[in-house]
Amino acid sequence: MITPSREDYLETLFHLESEGVASTTQAIADHLQISAASVSENIKKMAIERFVVHSPYKGVKLTAKGRAVAIDVVRRHRLSERFLVDKLGIKWEEAHREAHRLEHGLSRAVEVRMFELLGNPETCPHGNPVPTLSGKIRDDHSHPLASLNVHDRARIVKITDEEPKQLRYLASIGLMPKTQIRVERKAPFGGAVIVRVGETAYALGNDIARSIWVRKTG
């Protein structure tokens, strides 16, 4: 049985793998806000059920079976976010948390109709691609903000941070998907980036910059 808890684990693994982060017990525990011991136990069971491959003391990887379920959950999550923001006017920075409550309750039939109602959206409100019904994820050809050079112009593609606090800040300075930016200055060694949005320049720390993905326009 795929319980809401299982869905959360699979979703977490998908996120970590997408970000290129190793899916360690601790990383999963941090993301789910539970103890590493609980994660260890649960991962062991999910390995028996072939959702993941687990090399004890090494790491966890989604199997094709696990990835299929994970992508299904991610699709429901991102559609829920779209619905909450576009149809209900829920705040951009709250959409993630609210969608997390909603996503487990969407049947396939409801999810399919919701996709139509929303006009077959390609992304969530933060710019992350909505997987297709068949589980494909479009490449958005985006690159980390830090990969830009000074004076490059770019358009924001997506923001992968999920914390309301950070998202609220980014929204307040207009840094959202589709926003045009220009790199004014860069600190060395992957430090802060100074970015111009409209008429104003903002310094973005390493942490927040890592969650901003862009496509060069200039």
Next chain:
Amino acid sequence: MITPSREDYLETLFHLESEGVASTTQAIADHLQISAASVSENIKKMAIERFVVHSPYKGVKLTAKGRAVAIDVVRRHRLSERFLVDKLGIKWEEAHREAHRLEHGLSRAVEVRMFELLGNPETCPHGNPVPTLSGKIRDDHSHPLASLNVHDRARIVKITDEEPKQLRYLASIGLMPKTQIRVERKAPFGGAVIVRVGETAYALGNDIARSIWVRKTG
């Protein structure tokens, strides 16, 4: 903590009390499709937490605290049904089941915005009143179909049956809220009722008639 399971119990108790049915262990077990033993245990715990009053071997009653939560769940349920039918085009007879999956995931904020999106609906698609945010339930002044006399004309107010099978049948003959009907004949002792809908007369068994509530129009 009010878990989805707890919400289901409270919702069930609300339904049984609304229908004037005694909330026996067995009635609850039948409604939730679980064993009477499980219900007995769980009711004991819910009594300790003051959601219900339990007289062992006698019966269960919602407390004010339990009723408040129950009404909250019912509100979310009926709004979900409205949303599913009006916005997503989910079939009338499937709305109940789907709403049951969805209702547990709606936060207060989402529920409030959904209510607005739906145009402040007064009823669910089956005609049951949507409780107000403050927990009030409008009296719909409806009466059981069986209370009508031969040749009475009436308008359907609500249908309290939740089974897709029965609902599909009723929808197929046009028997839904707002439908005008006329009682053609009545079998004695609360037996079948023969009802005219449009040009056609249909015999409705006792079971199904009990779930149809009407307001006299003639």
Next chain:
DNA sequence: CTCCTGATTTAGGTATACCTAAATCATACA
């Protein structure tokens, strides 16, 4: 008024999903 029957509860058991504390492992550095 007793007994039978069906409803209810209790006893004992399972699975999930969490926890803390203790044991174990991997590896980086000294």
Next chain:
DNA sequence: TGTATGATTTAGGTATACCTAAATCAGGAG
């Protein structure tokens, strides 16, 4: 090449939420 340190797993425990089988209760028929 040890060794200590931090990550991971195991051990042991709790709470929820279900189950079947057995015991107990209540109320109607005789």
